[in-house]
Amino acid sequence: EAGVVQSPRYKIIEKKQPVAFWCNPISGHNTLYWYLQNLGQGPELLIRYENEEAVDDSQLPKDRFSAERLKGVDSTLKIQPAELGDSAVYLCASSFGERDTQYFGPGTRLTVL
Amino acid sequence: QKEVEQDPGPLSVPEGAIVSLNCTYSNSAFQYFMWYRQYSRKGPELLMYTYSSGNKEDGRFTAQVDKSSKYISLFIRDSQPSDSATYLCAMSGRSGGGADGLTFGKGTHLIIQP
Numbered sequence: 001e002a003g004v005v006q007s008p009r010y011k012i013i014e015k016k017q018p019v020a021f022w023c024n025p026i027s028g029h030n031t032l033y034w035y036l037q038n039l040g041q042g043p044e045l046l047i048r049y050e051n052e053e054a055v056d057d058s059q060l061p062k063d064r065f066s067a068e069r070l071k072g073v074d075s076t077l078k079i080q081p082a083e084l085g086d087s088a089v090y091l092c093a094s095s096f097g098e099r100d101t102q103y104f105g106p107g108t109r110l111t112v113l
Numbered sequence: 114q115k116e117v118e119q120d121p122g123p124l125s126v127p128e129g130a131i132v133s134l135n136c137t138y139s140n141s142a143f144q145y146f147m148w149y150r151q152y153s154r155k156g157p158e159l160l161m162y163t164y165s166s167g168n169k170e171d172g173r174f175t176a177q178v179d180k181s182s183k184y185i186s187l188f189i190r191d192s193q194p195s196d197s198a199t200y201l202c203a204m205s206g207r208s209g210g211g212a213d214g215l216t217f218g219k220g221t222h223l224i225i226q227p
Contacts, residue, residue: 004156040121041219041220042117042119042201042203042217042218042220043157043201045214048211048214056214091156093156095209095211097209097211098209098211098212099207099208099209099211099212100208100209100211101162101209102159102209102210103159104149104156104157104158105156106154106155106156107156
């Protein structure tokens with residue numbers, strides 16, 4: 001069974017540029033999460049989807065971050081404009097439901113210059 | 114003080130040694146405790162999942178939870194170089210951590226020397 005797929009794996013951009021990350025969850029997983037992992041830190045939740053509905057986006061910096069999960073499968077996380085402090089790894093995870101084990105993708109490593 | 118404290122290491126031990134990794138926490142609402150392993154440039158992979166206090170064993174890995182002390186441990190027996198990775202503890206108040214979120218420690222960088 002394929003795991004959580006993320007692309008791109010690496011992205012280097014200049015500050016003030018936009019950037020987007022894509023996630024394809026494990027087939028059948030209704031719950032999708034986006035996490036931020038800074039160097040030397042554990043992941044921190046940005047947003048959680050139940051199917052196509054964002055049910056917890058309290059930690060998402062809405063002035064520059066946005067996310068969508070059209071049709072309740074794939075999801076895209078966008079940053080516009082990017083700042084130097086956004087350099088981090090962006091992890092996507094999925095689970096059958098909110099009470100089930102979360103499975104993580106490999107992440108997208110973003111570097112903002 | 115952060116909700117979950119974990120020594121970042123690095124922790125370096127010889128191959129075959131017993132490894133002990135630990136986390137302390139402050140939120141008494143946490144009921145579900147997890148250990149994830151994260152290799153360099155990879156996403157976290159779930160190793161152990163326990164509920165409330167007690168022990169759970171899976172092969173060379175043993176997870177212990179002491180809720181009275183707000184202290185959790187992961188033991189690795191007969192450690193192998195392939196165990197070299199960052200180990201993250203995570204915890205939540207509800208099963209799966211989806212409803213109320215997973216709270217992670219910083220992770221401990223473990224190095225097993227051949």
